[in-house]
Amino acid sequence: MLTPVSKPDVVLAVIAFTAHLQRVAPSAPTVCDAATVGEALEAVCADYPLLKSYVLDDQGALRKHVAVFLDGRMQPRETALSSPVVETTEIYVFQALSGG
Amino acid sequence: MSDRLLVCTRKGLFDIRPSAGGAWGPHRTHFLGSPCNMAMQDPRDGTLYACLDLGHFGVKLHRSEDDGETWTEIATPSYAGVGGEDPPSLKLIWSLETGGLDQPGVLWAGTIPGGLFRSDDRGSSWSLVQSLWDDPSREHWFGGGYDKPGIHSICVDPRDSNRVAIAISCAGVWETTDGGGTWRLGGEGLWAAYMPPEQKHMLVAQDPHRMVRCPAAPDHLWIQHHNGAFRAAAGISSWAEVTPQPTTFGFGVAVHPERPGTAWFAPAVKDEYRYPKDGEMVVARTTDGGESFEMLRQGLPQAHAYDLIYRHGLEVDDTGERLAMGSTTGGLWTSDDAGDHWTAAEARLPPIYAVRFV
Numbered sequence: 001m002l003t004p005v006s007k008p009d010v011v012l013a014v015i016a017f018t019a020h021l022q023r024v025a026p027s028a029p030t031v032c033d034a035a036t037v038g039e040a041l042e043a044v045c046a047d048y049p050l051l052k053s054y055v056l057d058d059q060g061a062l063r064k065h066v067a068v069f070l071d072g073r074m075q076p077r078e079t080a081l082s083s084p085v086v087e088t089t090e091i092y093v094f095q096a097l098s099g100g
Numbered sequence: 101m102s103d104r105l106l107v108c109t110r111k112g113l114f115d116i117r118p119s120a121g122g123a124w125g126p127h128r129t130h131f132l133g134s135p136c137n138m139a140m141q142d143p144r145d146g147t148l149y150a151c152l153d154l155g156h157f158g159v160k161l162h163r164s165e166d167d168g169e170t171w172t173e174i175a176t177p178s179y180a181g182v183g184g185e186d187p188p189s190l191k192l193i194w195s196l197e198t199g200g201l202d203q204p205g206v207l208w209a210g211t212i213p214g215g216l217f218r219s220d221d222r223g224s225s226w227s228l229v230q231s232l233w234d235d236p237s238r239e240h241w242f243g244g245g246y247d248k249p250g251i252h253s254i255c256v257d258p259r260d261s262n263r264v265a266i267a268i269s270c271a272g273v274w275e276t277t278d279g280g281g282t283w284r285l286g287g288e289g290l291w292a293a294y295m296p297p298e299q300k301h302m303l304v305a306q307d308p309h310r311m312v313r314c315p316a317a318p319d320h321l322w323i324q325h326h327n328g329a330f331r332a333a334a335g336i337s338s339w340a341e342v343t344p345q346p347t348t349f350g351f352g353v354a355v356h357p358e359r360p361g362t363a364w365f366a367p368a369v370k371d372e373y374r375y376p377k378d379g380e381m382v383v384a385r386t387t388d389g390g391e392s393f394e395m396l397r398q399g400l401p402q403a404h405a406y407d408l409i410y411r412h413g414l415e416v417d418d419t420g421e422r423l424a425m426g427s428t429t430g431g432l433w434t435s436d437d438a439g440d441h442w443t444a445a446e447a448r449l450p451p452i453y454a455v456r457f458v
Binding site: 021050053055057059060061063065066095096 | 154155156157158160173176178179180187188189190
């Protein structure tokens with residue numbers, strides 16, 4: 001589970017990143033105003049500009065060995081970025097065990 | 101002679117230097133734990149560059165302006181906006197070279213999946229060399245070892261910075277004489293056993309594993325090819341086959357900085373096996389343009405050695421006397437007498453992708 005965070009009324013999803021990305025990503029779960037996983041990522045990348053290239057490739061696709069979970073369910077890589085998020089959604093971005 | 105060697109490994113970048121006793125060992129480490137497949141120092145301004153392949157999180161490029169004290173992550177070549185049936189994405193910065201001495205700030209990067217990139221601002225931004233990417237022959241390019249084709253050798257002509265030769269696995273050897281505006285395919289004389297017999301001389305099907313150019317005689321180039329070793333004496337157009345001993349297969353080749361007829365190879369049993377013949381490590385040296393080869397083995401393991409030298413794993417310094425060689429099993433050797441005698445580094449290193457003198 002994510003570390004509990006207090007959510008202001010207007011905030012939607014919470015996004016958290018694997019500790020492997022701590023050098024380029026927020027170290028704690030972050031609340032963000034977004035309708036999809038992709039929008040949540042964009043919102044975080046505004047403050048952490050290096051993060052984007054670690055999670056997405058240069059065509060803007062989710063990297064092959066990055067796993068996205070929404071409320072505990074791993075998302076298909078092809079559609080993960082467009083997956084809708086709602087007020088209570090918890091997004092985890094992990095390093096997949098595939099890829100070595 | 102150069103007293104500093106950048107060693108790019110599966111577990112980071114090692115700055116290796118000679119000790120008082122003569123053997124070389126780690127002086128500093130950078131990016132420990134992260135795969136570093138290429139690095140270099142720009143001789144024009146001293147800047148260090150390191151290419152990381154983080155696997156899950158992609159390819160990264162770092163720059164240091166204080167000789168490795170601190171590093172800054174900078175832009176990588178990008179295929180954003182490049183379309184096609186299977187839109188390309190950067191898989192590896194396979195080669196990284198500086199432009200000419202009269203081109204401060206210019207860098208060249210050869211990548212997998214096959215794009216050549218140029219930077220005019222020390223790597224802060226990159227542009228795809230569109231003319232090469234758009235060449236109609238690219239539909240015939242194919243991967244060699246990797247899924248996609250890649251550019252591993254970039255040879256800037258020291259007489260003319262706009263003349264740049266490159267080698268691609270697998271798409272043969274190419275040259276521009278106008279700084280990348282137009283390209284021509286060379287390689288007559290190369291041949292490919294992995295092609296149907298009637299296509300074995302097809303220029304764009306050649307797999308040069310590594311190409312090097314003699315700085316003092318830039319029309320002289322050497323190739324270690326998938327199917328043998330080759331020498332060119334008048335630019336990339338025409339090549340003659342030579343026969344290193346004990347085998348003609350391998351990846352690495354180095355050429356003497358002043359004597360174009362002197363070159364070194366790191367032979368291995370051919371393609372389906374890839375280890376030193378009989379488990380004996382040997383460097384093959386010619387000093388007569390490939391007419392004959394000596395097998396140099398003093399100081400190298402001569403029993404149960406299964407070290408393969410990758411294409412960027414054999415280097416000679418600016419004097420032509422000091423050599424370095426790093427292997428897939430982390431072996432690192434140096435020589436101060438052009439390969440006659442070798443000394444193992446005092447370290448058990450990770451698998452080595454590249455060695456570069458500073």
